[in-house]
Amino acid sequence: MRTIQELADTTTSHNTDLLAKRWLNTIVDSAKKKMFFLDIVSQYDMPPGTQSIVIPYRKGYFSTLGTSVTDTTTEGNSVTFTTMNNLEGLTLTPSPHAYGVAISNNAVRTTAVNLIQAAREELTDYWADVVDKAIAAAINGAPVATSSAKGASELFGGDASSTSTLESGDILTPSLIVKAKSRLQGTTMYYWDSGSESKSSQSKAPWFSEPDSPFVMYIGPEQEYVLLTDSQFTNAAEYGGNEIVLNGEIGKYQGVKIITSVNTTSATNWGGGSLAGHNCYMVKARVSAALAWGQRPRLRIFEYPSDLETRIILEQAYATDSLHNDSICHVKVADE
Numbered sequence: 001m002r003t004i005q006e007l008a009d010t011t012t013s014h015n016t017d018l019l020a021k022r023w024l025n026t027i028v029d030s031a032k033k034k035m036f037f038l039d040i041v042s043q044y045d046m047p048p049g050t051q052s053i054v055i056p057y058r059k060g061y062f063s064t065l066g067t068s069v070t071d072t073t074t075e076g077n078s079v080t081f082t083t084m085n086n087l088e089g090l091t092l093t094p095s096p097h098a099y100g101v102a103i104s105n106n107a108v109r110t111t112a113v114n115l116i117q118a119a120r121e122e123l124t125d126y127w128a129d130v131v132d133k134a135i136a137a138a139i140n141g142a143p144v145a146t147s148s149a150k151g152a153s154e155l156f157g158g159d160a161s162s163t164s165t166l167e168s169g170d171i172l173t174p175s176l177i178v179k180a181k182s183r184l185q186g187t188t189m190y191y192w193d194s195g196s197e198s199k200s201s202q203s204k205a206p207w208f209s210e211p212d213s214p215f216v217m218y219i220g221p222e223q224e225y226v227l228l229t230d231s232q233f234t235n236a237a238e239y240g241g242n243e244i245v246l247n248g249e250i251g252k253y254q255g256v257k258i259i260t261s262v263n264t265t266s267a268t269n270w271g272g273g274s275l276a277g278h279n280c281y282m283v284k285a286r287v288s289a290a291l292a293w294g295q296r297p298r299l300r301i302f303e304y305p306s307d308l309e310t311r312i313i314l315e316q317a318y319a320t321d322s323l324h325n326d327s328i329c330h331v332k333v334a335d336e
Contacts, residue, residue, distance in 0.1 A: 094294030159335035
């Protein structure tokens with residue numbers, strides 16, 4: 001047999017194929033999805049006795065917001081004061097989440113494989129994937145810029161101006177990576193209006209890649225294939241080096257770390273209804289999203305005598321959201 005019965009909450013039976021006969025006491029692991037998005041968020045631990053946390057942040061400096069600041073130049077005149085109304089707060093309220101596996105004592109006694117350890121690995125892998133997807137969803141859901149409000153930038157593959165106008169061949173290119181980088185660095189906020197890209201009346205912060213807060217671009221496996229078969233990318237990409245390599249990083253292009261993750265948002269209904277693609281994101285680490293922990297992942301293993309079993313429970317409480325939306329650029333492209 002090629003399958004193993006799931007470790008369910010049962011005391012009546014267990015998979016006889018795992019009985020201590022000729023089985024090895026190790027499990028050949030399936031491929032694990034790793035945490036890629038946790039690397040770029042700012043994390044906050046909430047003190048006991050608090051339900052929510054408010055993360056203060058600056059919408060922008062006077063110079064980038066176009067705030068009128070009076071310059072007093074005549075000696076003896078009173079200084080004119082400017083109202084400082086550029087500070088806001090992001091409120092995060094962690095919600096509890098718990099996952100568990102129960103294994104019969106009989107299974108533990110008669111099975112060569114360490115079922116307790118296997119269950120721990122399952123739950124640990126599961127919580128990591130749940131949190132990683134939540135962060136990706138927060139970045140994906142960041143509000144885009146409008147004619148009068150800053151937000152996430154949007155770019156599309158080829159000559160498309162929306163996901164519905166994407167066509168096969170409108171794939172991720174090195175030039176799109178450079179264009180997304182320029183969107184983060186510039187102070188002009190662009191938005192899409194009736195198929196045309198226009199300038200918003202609201203300017204944005206000029207973000208730049210820094211060693212402790214680099215530009216990072218998340219792509220899907222399909223986009224990795226496209227880039228690694230593009231000589232323009234491979235000839236200029238940097239691999240390795242002395243700096244820390246993030247989970248899933250396939251290289252660094254024009255100063256932007258490129259990371260492949262299966263949790264990058266995918267679509268199957270673009271281009272009029274049947275085109276597969278991905279919303280890739282370029283972000284500035286530490287400022288694009290935040291994660292608040294009410295309870296960091298906590299694993300408990302204990303015997304439950306009345307049901308003749310051992311229980312493994314993992315609990316956590318978290319909340320996540322985008323922070324500086326103008327430090328995010330969505331790049332929506334076809335897979336092929």
